[in-house]
Amino acid sequence: MAHYLQFESISKGFPGVRALSSVSFGVAEGSVHALLGENGAGKSTLLKILSGVYRADEGRLLLDGRPQTFRDTLTALRAGVAVIYQELQLVPQLSVAENLFLGHLPNTAGWVDRKTLRQRAAEQLRMLGEDIDPRVKLGSLPIGQRQMVEIAKALARDAKVIAFDEPTSSLSSRETDRLFAVIRSLRQQGKVILYVSHRMDEIYAVCDAATVLRDGQHVQTYPRLVEVTRDELVRKMVGRSIADVYNYAPRKLGPPLLEVKDLSGSGLSAPASFTVREGEIVGFFGLVGAGRSELIRLVYGATRTTGGTIALSGKPLRIRKPPDAIKSGIVLLPEDRKKEGIVPVRSVQENVNVSARRHFSPMRFFISYPRERENASRYVNALSVKTPKLGQEVRLLSGGNQQKVIIGRWLGENPRVVLFDEPTRGIDVGAKSEIYRIIYGLAERGVGVVVVSSELPEVMGVSDRIVVMRDGTIAGSVDRADFAQERLLAMALPEGASVGAGA
Amino acid sequence: MTTIQTPSQPAAPATLSYATPPPAPPAPALLRALWDNAGMLVVFALMFAAAAIFVDHFFTWVNLRGLLLSVTTIGMVACTMLFCLAAGDFDLSVGSVLAMAGIVGAVVSNATESAAVGIFAGVASGAVVGFVNGFVIAQLGINALITTLATMQIARGLAYTFAPGAVSVGIKDADFHLLGRYSVLGITSPIWLLIFAFIIFGILLRYTTFGRNTLAIGGNSEAARLAGIRVRRTKIIIFTLQGAMAAFAGVVLAARLTSGQPNNGMGLELQVISACVLGGVSLTGGVGTMLGVVVGVLIMGMVENVMRLMNVPTFYQYIASGTILLAAVLIDRARTRHSV
Numbered sequence: 001m002a003h004y005l006q007f008e009s010i011s012k013g014f015p016g017v018r019a020l021s022s023v024s025f026g027v028a029e030g031s032v033h034a035l036l037g038e039n040g041a042g043k044s045t046l047l048k049i050l051s052g053v054y055r056a057d058e059g060r061l062l063l064d065g066r067p068q069t070f071r072d073t074l075t076a077l078r079a080g081v082a083v084i085y086q087e088l089q090l091v092p093q094l095s096v097a098e099n100l101f102l103g104h105l106p107n108t109a110g111w112v113d114r115k116t117l118r119q120r121a122a123e124q125l126r127m128l129g130e131d132i133d134p135r136v137k138l139g140s141l142p143i144g145q146r147q148m149v150e151i152a153k154a155l156a157r158d159a160k161v162i163a164f165d166e167p168t169s170s171l172s173s174r175e176t177d178r179l180f181a182v183i184r185s186l187r188q189q190g191k192v193i194l195y196v197s198h199r200m201d202e203i204y205a206v207c208d209a210a211t212v213l214r215d216g217q218h219v220q221t222y223p224r225l226v227e228v229t230r231d232e233l234v235r236k237m238v239g240r241s242i243a244d245v246y247n248y249a250p251r252k253l254g255p256p257l258l259e260v261k262d263l264s265g266s267g268l269s270a271p272a273s274f275t276v277r278e279g280e281i282v283g284f285f286g287l288v289g290a291g292r293s294e295l296i297r298l299v300y301g302a303t304r305t306t307g308g309t310i311a312l313s314g315k316p317l318r319i320r321k322p323p324d325a326i327k328s329g330i331v332l333l334p335e336d337r338k339k340e341g342i343v344p345v346r347s348v349q350e351n352v353n354v355s356a357r358r359h360f361s362p363m364r365f366f367i368s369y370p371r372e373r374e375n376a377s378r379y380v381n382a383l384s385v386k387t388p389k390l391g392q393e394v395r396l397l398s399g400g401n402q403q404k405v406i407i408g409r410w411l412g413e414n415p416r417v418v419l420f421d422e423p424t425r426g427i428d429v430g431a432k433s434e435i436y437r438i439i440y441g442l443a444e445r446g447v448g449v450v451v452v453s454s455e456l457p458e459v460m461g462v463s464d465r466i467v468v469m470r471d472g473t474i475a476g477s478v479d480r481a482d483f484a485q486e487r488l489l490a491m492a493l494p495e496g497a498s499v500g501a502g503a
Numbered sequence: 504m505t506t507i508q509t510p511s512q513p514a515a516p517a518t519l520s521y522a523t524p525p526p527a528p529p530a531p532a533l534l535r536a537l538w539d540n541a542g543m544l545v546v547f548a549l550m551f552a553a554a555a556i557f558v559d560h561f562f563t564w565v566n567l568r569g570l571l572l573s574v575t576t577i578g579m580v581a582c583t584m585l586f587c588l589a590a591g592d593f594d595l596s597v598g599s600v601l602a603m604a605g606i607v608g609a610v611v612s613n614a615t616e617s618a619a620v621g622i623f624a625g626v627a628s629g630a631v632v633g634f635v636n637g638f639v640i641a642q643l644g645i646n647a648l649i650t651t652l653a654t655m656q657i658a659r660g661l662a663y664t665f666a667p668g669a670v671s672v673g674i675k676d677a678d679f680h681l682l683g684r685y686s687v688l689g690i691t692s693p694i695w696l697l698i699f700a701f702i703i704f705g706i707l708l709r710y711t712t713f714g715r716n717t718l719a720i721g722g723n724s725e726a727a728r729l730a731g732i733r734v735r736r737t738k739i740i741i742f743t744l745q746g747a748m749a750a751f752a753g754v755v756l757a758a759r760l761t762s763g764q765p766n767n768g769m770g771l772e773l774q775v776i777s778a779c780v781l782g783g784v785s786l787t788g789g790v791g792t793m794l795g796v797v798v799g800v801l802i803m804g805m806v807e808n809v810m811r812l813m814n815v816p817t818f819y820q821y822i823a824s825g826t827i828l829l830a831a832v833l834i835d836r837a838r839t840r841h842s843v
Contacts, residue, residue: 321733339726343718346789350718354727366711
């Protein structure tokens with residue numbers, strides 16, 4: 001069977017990771033093809049190669065049997081390939097019509113022909129069955145309609161191949177249904193559709209075929225998805241059973257360590273209280289926007305609290321800014337490693353010492369390079385950070401090693417409470433269980449650990465207890481003995497929403 | 504279904520290969536290291552050697568001293584501009600602050616008949632402008648371009664306002680003049696002051712928490728804040744220092760000219776930023792060294808000096824400085840790119 005879109009032995013490497021190694025598969029016309037895999041499996045890299053953002057190190061990309069070389073996104077667009085990303089590539093300040101024809105506005109010698117623009121835009125939107133006024137500003141539309149505009153934009157470009165990257169992550173269930181209807185009609189028109197998502201229900205609802213990637217390698221392509229069970233897909237994606245990854249072992253817990261009472265502030269809809277005992281690992285689970293990150297950022301002083309108390313071993317603390325928390329022994333590993341964690345252009349050594357140097361800098365002002373080296377190499381060794389030298393810029397390290405650098409930064413502070421916000425997001429599979437080992441090591445030493453995560457298996461895998469958050473409040477707390485997916489999910493879902501609605 | 508991620512496997516798979524630099528033959532590796540760490544220094548050395556060989560009168564004590572004197576203003580201001588740029592900001596008000604401080608120094612010293620009070624008042628006036636810059640940028644969150652564009656005009660206006668009749672103000676106190684021409688070991692005070700400034704701010708950047716925090720803030724200010732660095736306070740200090748230093752350079756310049764002149768330092772901000780960029784300081788923050796700035800300042804001074812010696816008309820000098828700046832940025836880009 002000839003495939004319209006064919007990947008042939010595609011390989012791509014980045015400093016620190018081999019993102020794709022020799023991936024080959026094809027997608028047929030009039031078919032919706034799911035691309036499955038964990039974070040770091042190589043899905044986004046493959047999409048970026050398809051859209052011309054990256055160039056493959058090796059291998060070929062064929063459209064209708066013809067090899068393509070996409071120098072940039074424009075050449076990909078011209079060849080009829082459109083990728084619709086999670087973060088939509090639209091300009092909110094411009095009108096819907098202008099967005100639809102961004103880059104090829106109908107014009108006469110450079111003068112925009114507004115009437116034609118409006119007519120053609122309205123036409124495109126009608127074809128999708130959307131009733132959107134092309135004159136309104138894009139920014140005024142709800143997110144679901146913006147996505148429709150993005151799809152219409154791809155169609156306006158005569159795209160033959162359309163790839164969706166986690167398209168439903170911010171859609172309501174009604175918007176999701178609309179989207180699926182549109183995708184099905186695109187399939188009927190003979191388009192070639194690639195669909196990336198984590199959500200199994202969606203995959204089965206809309207896809208005909210599927211390809212599983214793991215660690216940058218092609219694991220399997222299923223031409224007929226209906227013949228494959230969910231368990232089979234998950235097993236292919238994960239590679240191993242869940243228990244091996246987490247290696248959880250119970251610990252003896254000490255007296256209450258961190259006691260948060262009636263804490264309030266932005267992102268919380270009601271005052272929140274919780275306790276972490278010495279040596280305890282408390283998972284925080286909830287949907288995106290439930291207020292988990294917001295809560296621990298309040299504890300850390302990253303955002304101002306408007307009320308409530310925080311005590312450590314019974315001693316009340318006054319935390320107004322991060323330095324206050326650090327001095328008390330409470331540290332935070334932020335959610336977005338690149339934006340909030342590392343200083344990418346500075347060295348590993350610099351990144352490790354940025355906080356802990358206050359303990360060994362003469363007069364707290366002068367830098368002692370021997371001691372900085374000693375401190376950095378201690379944690380680089382202890383955490384087995386893979387870096388060619390201490391002077392290496394942190395941006396050149398892989399995600400997992402960057403995360404370890406930040407952990408090393410905090411170990412130098414001898415923390416009593418460590419708040420992990422999405423500690424394994426976007427991290428190589430191998431590095432994940434190393435991070436878990438570090439978390440257990442901290443807890444063994446009596447440190448109180450908080451792990452915020454949207455990955456339910458992760459929270460269930462590492463925690464002694466799970467605090468579930470919903471709509472900006474704490475919905476409840478579940479001990480390890482009572483962990484059950486259904487129960488935790490039910491607690492996390494907003495009132496009135498059924499399981500199966502989009503997050 | 505809600506977003507549920509499937510877990511991952513434990514052991515490091517064999518397919519993961521971590522970046523280890525490929526072993527390079529020793530000689531090229533050495534050259535590469537030299538190029539990476541001191542690219543502009545090499546360029547400067549080559550240019551200097553070429554000028555010494557081919558340009559008459561260049562390699563003479565008198566000329567080199569003149570060259571150094573000609574870069575004292577740019578050099579001093581570049582010391583603190585390095586901190587601004589390293590923190591991811593910049594300051595356009597330095598030229599105006601320099602003029603204003605010269606006038607304030609002259610007016611106050613004439614009024615009080617004290618050189619010291621005049622000098623102090625000049626520097627303090629600049630520190631005030633710098634503090635305002637820092638406060639507005641760090642505390643109120645207005646961007647540096649707008650803020651310092653505004654204070655650039657305000658300070659220029661104040662310079663004219665403080666100068667009676669909006670013309671230059673002669674400095675009567677002879678002690679004040681000494682600040683600009685006191686000579687030790689055959690070298691005049693502005694050059695000594697420049698050397699001290701290079702050393703002090705060089706140490707401040709490399710060997711103090713203040714300097715390292717500055718680079719961290721420029722590299723990623725949110726990460727710096729969450730790592731416990733007091734970002735706002737540090738930025739306010741940086742801008743205050745910048746204002747004080749620009750003012751000090753202005754007072755020294757006024758002493759050299761024996762008068763404060765309200766139109767001094769026009770376009771200085773761009774020359775200073777150019778010198779820093781020539782020296783490898785990143786405009787996006789987080790990267791910069793004092794050695795680089797010294798080299799950048801010297802390259803700028805040398806180009807101007809050589810062209811003057813060769814009787815090239817001034818307007819060609821503008822073209823040359825612009826071209827060199829562009830070339831330096833391109834070289835820097837080529838240099839940093841291969842390591843990504």
